[in-house]
Amino acid sequence: MKQRIAIDMDDVMADTHAKFIKLYLEGDMPRYTLEELKEKSFHELFDENEYKAISERVYEVGFFRDIPVMEGAQDVIANLMEKYDVFVASAAQEFPNSLREKWDWLQEHFPAISWHNYIFLGDKSVLNTDFLIDDLPRNLRTFQGEGLLFDALHNRDDQQFQRVKSWQEIAKILL
Numbered sequence: 001m002k003q004r005i006a007i008d009m010d011d012v013m014a015d016t017h018a019k020f021i022k023l024y025l026e027g028d029m030p031r032y033t034l035e036e037l038k039e040k041s042f043h044e045l046f047d048e049n050e051y052k053a054i055s056e057r058v059y060e061v062g063f064f065r066d067i068p069v070m071e072g073a074q075d076v077i078a079n080l081m082e083k084y085d086v087f088v089a090s091a092a093q094e095f096p097n098s099l100r101e102k103w104d105w106l107q108e109h110f111p112a113i114s115w116h117n118y119i120f121l122g123d124k125s126v127l128n129t130d131f132l133i134d135d136l137p138r139n140l141r142t143f144q145g146e147g148l149l150f151d152a153l154h155n156r157d158d159q160q161f162q163r164v165k166s167w168q169e170i171a172k173i174l175l
Contacts, residue, residue, distance in 0.1 A: 002085045004129035005174070006119065007077070009090040009102060011135040012150045013110070014067040023057055041153035064101035069109050072167030079175055081112060088113060089127055089134075092120035133170065137161060148173070 010016040021037045024030055032045055042051055057063055080086050088106060092099040099120055106113060124132065125142035132143045133150055137158045140147030148170065149161040164170050 002083065003131070004085045004087065005080060005131040005133065006087045006089040006124070006127045006129040008124075008132070008134040008136070008139070008150070009088060009106075010067075011070075011152050011154075012133055013070055013073050013077070013088070014064075014105065015070045016067055017152065019063070019067045020054060020057070024054055039153075043154065058095050059097070061097050062101070064095070064098045065105060067105065070167065072171075074109065076167040076171045076175075077110065078112060079171060083175065084131075085117070086113060087117045087119055087127075087129060089119040089121065089124055089129075089132070091122055091124075093122055131174070133164070 007013060020042065021034065024032075024037065024042075025034065036045065042054060046054065077086060088110070090098075090102055092102050102120070103115070103118065106118060107115075119127070121127075123142070124134070124139040125144070127143060127145075130145045131148065132140060132145060133148045134140055134143075135150045135152045135155055137149060137155055137160060140149060140161050147161050149155060149158060149163045151163055151165040162173075164173065
């Protein structure tokens, strides 16, 4: 029997931060450059009102549908599927429009992953897999298997979990 891997979507398979940057730069008179937005999180740069305005964009229809694929994700996941049972575990219920949009996004960008292996949930502690690749330390804290923390600006201070900075690094560890 193959070992199992659960993979988060946002900021792991899908480059959600890049989508936020795009929306911000297309907005009214952005104050920060692309370089600044790649070095600091929105929490660090924005005041409470600015952060709320950009973060609420996740509730808009279409937000999740056209997020870019994280570099290297498609190739490495295809290779992982030869060795592991791969599941996509995403908190789709948190955002009303995201369930269908995430489904469609997976069908387009990862057609080899069966819909049987989509897990849309709120609490990842219920996952029964050997590995979880996620960008949120709170999900890894309650997970019973081995957690890999996918590097992101919003988690760079966390030292509790093994950090992976790219899909190529995941390949080195798991393949």
